[in-house]
Amino acid sequence: MNKEEVLKLAKLARIDVSDEEAENLAKELGSILNYVSEIKSVDVSEGSTGFTLKNVFRSDSESHPSGQFTDAILAQAPSREGDYIKVKKIL
Amino acid sequence: MTPKEIRDKDKDIHAFLEVFEDPAPEQAWYGAGALSGKTISIKDNLLLEGHKASAGSKILENFTAISDATVIRKIKEAGAIIVGRTNMDEFGMGSSTENSAYGVTKNPHNLERVPGGSSGGAAASVAAGMCDMALGSDTGGSIRQPAAFCGVVGLKPTYGRVSRFGLIAYGSSLDQIGPLTKTVTDAEIIYNVIKGEDFNDSTSINDDTYPNKKKFNKTIGIPRDFVGSEGVSGEVKKSFKEAEDKLKTLGYEIHDIKLPSLKYSLSAYYIIALAEASANLARFDGVKYGLHVDGENSIDDYFKTRGAGFGKEVRRRIILGTYVLSSGYYDAYYGKAIAVRKKITQELREAFKKYDLIVLPTTPNGAWKIGEKSSDPVETYIEDIFTVPVNIAGIPAISIPNNLQLWADLGREDNLFRAGKEFLGEIE
Numbered sequence: 001m002n003k004e005e006v007l008k009l010a011k012l013a014r015i016d017v018s019d020e021e022a023e024n025l026a027k028e029l030g031s032i033l034n035y036v037s038e039i040k041s042v043d044v045s046e047g048s049t050g051f052t053l054k055n056v057f058r059s060d061s062e063s064h065p066s067g068q069f070t071d072a073i074l075a076q077a078p079s080r081e082g083d084y085i086k087v088k089k090i091l
Numbered sequence: 092m093t094p095k096e097i098r099d100k101d102k103d104i105h106a107f108l109e110v111f112e113d114p115a116p117e118q119a120w121y122g123a124g125a126l127s128g129k130t131i132s133i134k135d136n137l138l139l140e141g142h143k144a145s146a147g148s149k150i151l152e153n154f155t156a157i158s159d160a161t162v163i164r165k166i167k168e169a170g171a172i173i174v175g176r177t178n179m180d181e182f183g184m185g186s187s188t189e190n191s192a193y194g195v196t197k198n199p200h201n202l203e204r205v206p207g208g209s210s211g212g213a214a215a216s217v218a219a220g221m222c223d224m225a226l227g228s229d230t231g232g233s234i235r236q237p238a239a240f241c242g243v244v245g246l247k248p249t250y251g252r253v254s255r256f257g258l259i260a261y262g263s264s265l266d267q268i269g270p271l272t273k274t275v276t277d278a279e280i281i282y283n284v285i286k287g288e289d290f291n292d293s294t295s296i297n298d299d300t301y302p303n304k305k306k307f308n309k310t311i312g313i314p315r316d317f318v319g320s321e322g323v324s325g326e327v328k329k330s331f332k333e334a335e336d337k338l339k340t341l342g343y344e345i346h347d348i349k350l351p352s353l354k355y356s357l358s359a360y361y362i363i364a365l366a367e368a369s370a371n372l373a374r375f376d377g378v379k380y381g382l383h384v385d386g387e388n389s390i391d392d393y394f395k396t397r398g399a400g401f402g403k404e405v406r407r408r409i410i411l412g413t414y415v416l417s418s419g420y421y422d423a424y425y426g427k428a429i430a431v432r433k434k435i436t437q438e439l440r441e442a443f444k445k446y447d448l449i450v451l452p453t454t455p456n457g458a459w460k461i462g463e464k465s466s467d468p469v470e471t472y473i474e475d476i477f478t479v480p481v482n483i484a485g486i487p488a489i490s491i492p493n494n495l496q497l498w499a500d501l502g503r504e505d506n507l508f509r510a511g512k513e514f515l516g517e518i519e
Contacts, residue, residue, distance in 0.1 A: 006410065013369060013413045014376075014390075015406055016398025028468055029411050035469050036358040040423060044430035056293040072157040078383030087378055088389040 001030045092130070097174060097221045105196050106206075106215035108135055109143065110175040125284050127170035130222040134213050135176045136183060137226060137268070138257040139163050146259045147179040147191040147209075150375050150382045150400030160257020161292065162226060162268050162285045169284045174222050177212030181402045182372065183230050183261040185209050186474050187459070190404040195461055198240060204458040207237030213271050214241035224281055225271040230262045231360055232453075232478025234269045235490035239453035242492050244511070245271045246278045249501050250485030251296040253282075254289030260371045262364040263294075265482040275491060275511035282504060301502030305447075307509060311338060312348035312446035320354070320476060323455040327494060331452050334495045334514075338450070341513055348442055348449070352435045353480050359435065360479040361472060362415050362428035368405075369412025375400065407468065436484040443486075443500035448510055451477055453496040491515060 003022045006029065010017040017025065070083060079086040092100070097110045133139060136146040138156035140163075145151040159167070166173070180190040188196040188211030196211045198204040199219035206215040210227030214237035217225050227234045229247040238245025246269045253268045260266060270281040288297040318331065339345060377383035377396030384395040401409065415424035442449060455476055464471050481488040481498060488498045489507040491514060499506040511517075 001414075009410045009413045009417070010406075012417070013409050014373075014393040014397055015401065015409060016394040017406065017410075021406075025407060025410065028407060029414070031467060031469050032361065032411060032472070033414075035472070036361050036424070039355050039358045039362070039427050039431050042352070042355055042427070042431050042434070044427070044434055058290065058293060062290065069157055073380075076154060076157070076380035078377060078380075085378060088392065090389055 001026045001033065092221060094174070100219060100221055103197065103202060104199050104215050104219055105194055106177055106199075106212040106219065106221065107132070107175045108145070108147075108178050108193055108212070111142070111173065124169035125280055126166055129171050129224055130174045131166055131171045131281075132174050132177045132213060132216040132222045132225045133163065134210050134225070134227045135179050136228060136259040137163060137176075138259075139173060139176070142176065144176070144259065145193075146183070147181040147188075147193060148400065148402065148405070149192045150396070151259075151380075152192075152382060154381050156257070158257065161254035161289050163257065165285050165287075166226070166281070175216075177210070177216050177225060177227075179212055180209035180233075181405050182259065182368070183209040183228060183233055183266075184368070184404050184408055186232070186236055186471055187461075187464075188212060189461065189465075190402060192402055197461070198458050200242060201458070203460055205240065205461055207240035207454075207458060209233040209237075210245075210271065211237045211240075214238050214243055214245070217241070217243045217271050217273060223273070224277055226268060226281075226285075227271050228258055228261075228266055228268050229482065230265045230267075231364060231482050232475050234271060235453050235478050235481075235488060235496060236475070238271050238490045239492075239494045239496075240458040243271055243273060244275055244278050244492070245269065245490045246282060246504070246507070247481060247488050248282060248286065248504060249296070249301070249487045250482075251294045251300070252487070252502070252504070253285050254287070254292040254295045256289055256291035262367040262482075263371060264367060265360075265364060267482070274517055275489070275508055275515055276517050278489065278511075279508045301500070303500060303502065305500075307447050307506055309343045310446045310448075311343050311345045312442050312449045313345060314350045314353055314449065314451065315347040317350060317353045318451050320455065322473060322476075323452070324457065326457060327452050327455060330493050331495070334493070335450075337514065343510075346446065348446070350438045350442060352431065352438050355431050356435055356480040356483050357472065357476050359428040359431040360475070360483055362424050363432065363483075365408045365412035366416050366425050367412070369409045369416065372401070372405070372409055404468075432483050435480060439480070439484045439486060439498075440500065443503075447499070447503075447506050449498040451496050451498075453477060453490040453494050
C-alpha cells in the first residue's frame with residue numbers, strides 16, 4: 001500500500017487525511033494487510049454450513065405518536081431551520 | 092459510595108467520564124426487582140435518556156440520548172442505581188482505553204498499567220469498588236479482556252441474546268452487550284435481567300432459538316495447539332496449568348481437542364470488524380447530530396467533520412474497512428473472511444456436541460504499561476487472539492479470575508455460570 005492509495009481510500013471514506021498521516025497509514029495498513037492475508041491460503045472448499053442467516057421481518061406497527069421526538073431529535077442537529085435540518089447548497 | 096466518594100476515588104483511575112448526581116429516591120427508575128439497590132456503571136456507548144453518550148469519541152462529544160437503550164430500561168425497571176458512564180476506546184476500537192478521546196483509564200491494581208479495553212472504564216469501576224456491576228460491550232473481547240486485566244468477571248452472551256437497541260454500533264455481526272461483575276452469581280443475576288427478545292432489535296433471540304439442552308456432563312475440551320500459540324507468556328501458561336489442575340480436582344474430565352481453523356480467527360475478525368465499522372460509522376456526517384466542522388461546501392463539511400472528529404485508530408480502521416470492501420479486493424478479503432468464519436463456527440459447534448465447555452486463557456499476556464504499545468497496530472491486535480473466535484462464532488463466553496476463559500455452545504450460558512461458580516467456590 002502506498003500514500004496515493006491511502007489518499008484515494010480516505011477520499012472514498014470522506015475523511016480528511018494529511019499527506020504526512022497518509023504516509024504513516026500506508027506503512028501501518030501494509031503491516032495489518034500483511035498479517036490478515038494469511039486467510040487467503042485457507043481451504044474453504046468443503047462447503048461450510050456452520051451457521052445459517054435468515055431475514056427477520058416485522059410489521060410496521062407499534063409506532064410512537066407522530067412528532068413525539070421531533071424536537072428532541074432536531075435539537076441535536078448542528079444547524080436547523082424550523083422542523084428541517086439545514087445543510088449547505090448541494091447543486 | 093456517594094457520587095462525591097466515587098469522584099474522589101476516581102481521580103487517580105479515570106474510569107468514569109461522568110459520575111451522575113445522586114438521583115432523588117422518589118425517581119421512577121428506582122424499581123423493585125432483581126437489581127434493587129445495586130449500583131451499576133454504564134459504558135459510554137449505551138444510551139441513557141437525557142445524558143451524554145459519546146462512545147469515547149470527539150465526534151459525539153455533545154450528543155445527548157433522547158431515549159433509553161433496552162438494557163438501560165431493563166436495569167432501571169429491576170431497581171438498579173445508574174452511577175455514571177465509563178471510559179472506553181473510541182467506538183470500542185482498542186484493547187487498553189488508550190484510544191479514548193478523553194484520556195486513558197488506569198488499572199486500579201497498578202496505576203502504571205492499562206485496564207484493558209475497550210470496556211476498560213467498566214472493568215476498573217468494578218475492580219476499584221466504585222460500583223457493584225458494570226454494563227459493557229464485547230465485539231472481539233472488549234468485556235472479557237479488561238475483566239481479566241482488572242481481576243473481575245466478564246460475560247459475553249450469545250449473539251442476539253441481549254438486545255442492542257440503544258448501543259452505538261461498531262461491528263454489527265459481532266457486537267454484544269454484557270456485564271462485568273465481582274462474582275459469577277452477580278453476572279447471572281444481571282444477565283437474567285437484560286436478556287430477551289426485543290421488538291426494537293431484529294437480531295435479538297429468545298429462549299427457544301437454540302433448542303439444544305444437552306445434559307451437563309462436566310466435560311471440557313482444550314484446543315491445545317491454539318493455547319500454545321506463539322507469544323503466550325510463561326506466566327499465563329503457568330496460571331492456565333493451575334486452573335486446569337483445579338478443574339480436574341473439581342471432577343471435570345479434560346480432553347485435548349483439535350480446532351485447526353481457530354488460528355485464522357484473528358485475521359477473519361479484523362477484516363469483518365473493520366468492514367462493518369466502515370459502514371456503521373458512515374452515519375457520522377456532521378449533519379444530523381454530533382460534531383460539525385464547517386468546510387467550503389457540503390461535501391467538504393463531511394471531510395472536515397470526520398477528519399477532526401474521529402481519532403487516529405478509528406480513521407485507520409475505517410480506511411482499512413473501506414479497502415477490504417472495495418471492488419477488486421472484496422472477494423480476496425471480505426468474501427474469504429466470511430467463508431473462514433463459517434468454517435470456524437462449524438468446528439466449534441461440532442466440538443460442543445461432545446464437550447460442555449471449551450477452556451483457554453482470556454489473554455496471552457498480562458496488562459501492559461500505558462504507552463508501551465503504540466507504533467505497530469498488529470502488536471496490539473494479536474493480544475485479542477483468545478477472545479475473537481467467540482464473536483466470530485456468536486457463542487457465549489465468560490472470563491473469570493485468574494485469566495481463565497470458558498466457552499459454551501450457542502444459548503448455553505447456563506453451563507458457563509455453573510462451571511464458573513464452581514471454579515470460584517461460589518455456593519449455590
